[in-house]
Amino acid sequence: MSILLEVRNLHKTYRKQAGLFRQRSICALNDVSFSLAEGKTLAIVGETGSGKSTLAKLLVGIEKPDSGEILLAGTVAKISHYRQYNHMIRFIFQDAAKSLNPHQKVGQMLDDVLRFSTVLDSHQRRQKIRMTLKQLGLLDEHSEYYPHMFSGGQLQRVALARALILDPKLLILDEALTALDPSLRAQIVNLLLDLQQKSGLAYLLITNHLRLVKHIADDLLVLHQGMTLDYGTTAQVFSHPQHDYSRKLINSLTA
């Protein structure tokens, strides 16, 4: 199984103005390393502020790491070359609504994504859009909807459609499944598992939903104040957590 994504010794510190002359710095990520193979799922859990979303932002290229390396399929990824691999890694963020243009119909938005990153003609694009919407349990007529016409959970599906329409190799989900209702979540989980089996798609699942982690993640990394506490296979971390914090987290499930 080939390694798709490798992250080595990532550091990220945010500086905040505190008072007129003082600066406070917040270490959001401290020496984080992990790797993710094709067709596998790595879950990253940790409390709010532990650095999960920061990690996702570094992988997308919205923020730059202070030090450390991100390797994609064995080559060092340069943030400035983000466009080159933008169809390979796709992201879905916590707040789907925020990332969608409110003045654009969903069909138009998906079409833009395809026009920007593929060579499909307009007929092929229309077909791809129809297929992707269907895959995600959306209907053809949803193409004509503006984002504000969807409910929270439906928007999350739209965001998924935008991510999956380019047939990526790696999908980063930042709390993207949490806002879904259980039956929809079950459908999407099944879809993700199915895609993974058929096309070897890898997932980086950032979530606090430990039951879900237990069900779909192969590996698990526990992040706490920017540092890796436990990292191993999901079964291993669940049965033998090395740190008190991880133990507490896992016990909160059974309590």
Add this chain to the structure above:
Amino acid sequence: MLLLDIKNLTIELKTPDALVRAVDRVNLSLREGEIRGLVGESGSGKSLIAKAIVGVLNKRWQVTADRFSWRGQDLLNLSYDEQRKIIGRDIAMIYQEPSRSLDPTAAILEQLEEAVPDHLLDGPWWKRSYLRRRKAIGLLHKVGIRDHQSVLQSVPYQLSEGICQKIMIAMAIAKNPKLLIADEPTTALESTTQAQLFRLLASFNQLKGMSVLLISHELESIARYTQSLSVLYCGQLVEAGETAAILKQPYHPYTHALIKSVPEFQPNLQPKTPLYALPGSIPVLQHLPIGCRLGPRCPNARKECVKTPSLERLQNHYFSCHFPLTGKND
């Protein structure tokens, strides 16, 4: 006494072509001190109902009801301003979208202080601003934020979503509401804080008798913290009653599927195996199926289902299905 009693709540969207009915004749009641769960498919109208109760839907929506009483008083007979006054004083809401509650450009301190009503500050006027700040800090502590100094000076975008959600909860409980409507209050929180916040809501419920309408997708929390439950599908109430009874023996096929789809309730499920899910998806409001709205997706549908089922009652358990799963024929 019933705190809130709504009968046949209907919410319609005015569009150029027609009136689109998003919520169709839904009944909802809450006793004083009760925690009621509201669950249902995405897009089934949960947030709309919540927003209709607090009156924040814009003019494009038309809200009607046969009864809308609050603590025995029929609000439908009051003027709009009087309604707003009562609701503003007694009902607080935590929105699903943090951006609706938090001003992205203002410091948290300002926003929290603003949420504290004057009548809750007992002390001479010259101490007011000191008391107000103390109260703001106290509220942060209550929702589990200990590092209040740096949080109070921040603006929302500098904070993580989870912290923002905690702040919204602090703002909502600032006025000691009689009813708190919490629309998915914990989705962005880690499981330990999630549990902490549910315990917090439960303790406010017990100590201050605050009722809670809890909209959540987490059936496990619903099971643990609510006494009664309403289940929506596609704008209609499909089942309502006591939470424990419904989770033990759901009558409606949608509720049944909902429970079965949650890994928490399926202890023998193997990792990476498919979860139970109904085929298809919730229809768009412009093209609703004839008869039972679950029909096209329902595993038990028969030809009788082209007639809309009415809401029936078996003791305290309400359901709308021609072929309820009463355990015998399941």
